[in-house]
Amino acid sequence: MPDLMAKTVAPLWQFRARVLAVMSAMLTASMVSVFGVIWIRLSDEIKETFTLFQRLTLLFFAGIVLWGLYRMATVRVAAYEDGLAVRNVFKSYRLKWSDISVLRLSPGDAWLQVFDQEGTRLGVLAVQTSDGPRAREAAKDLARIAKAHGAGRT
Incomplete structure (x- = not known):
């Protein structure tokens, strides 16, 4: 999908939301940190109960949320x-x-x-x-x- 914002000429004027970018960055850091800690703290026995499909599903949904936060930040x-x-x-x-x-x-x-x-x-x-x-x-x-x-x- 082409980026509709991409132009070969420089814009006359542009503006980006600061508050939204900061909020998105903080949510991303929080999400990655919290779920990373949860996964690390799980015992090996519990981790082994997750099938490959379940792990990929979790990563897929996390990717969707992270993509949305990226789009909000940009x-x-x-x-x-x-x-x-x-x-x-x-x-x-x-x-x-x-x-x-x-x-x-x-x-x-x-x-x-x-x-x-x-x-x-x-x-x-x-x-x-x-x-x-x-x-x-x-x-x-x-x-x-x-x-x-x-x-x-x-």
């Missing part, structure tokens, strides 16, 4: 001359500036909201209110860039 938004690139946890998006109607970070919103010309809402998880003034400033910066590049014009 959410980002980048502005380019031709549009906006958003990487959320499960999906990445590319929007042309002309397709964007409004960007909104209202009090009470968890993250920046982007509305397209049809009124469809897209959450930008990289700009989270948990990042405080840094996120509010990022939303203002992105709104200025979007307006300068033709967003909001119908």
Whole structure:
């Protein structure tokens, strides 16, 4: 699957959530530590009762959780001359500036909201209110860039 954030040109502007990255790193370290200690502390007799399939199943589900934490840690938004690139946890998006109607970070919103010309809402998880003034400033910066590049014009 191609990385939709990969561009050959440098972005005009980009932003990553700090709080989410720190939280994801801490959860990853905690998960690996706790389950590692549990496995080490199990007696050899108990470890031998696990079949190969059961061990692989445990590793598979742990891998899914770790992949999700990795994706959470790497959410980002980048502005380019031709549009906006958003990487959320499960999906990445590319929007042309002309397709964007409004960007909104209202009090009470968890993250920046982007509305397209049809009124469809897209959450930008990289700009989270948990990042405080840094996120509010990022939303203002992105709104200025979007307006300068033709967003909001119908």
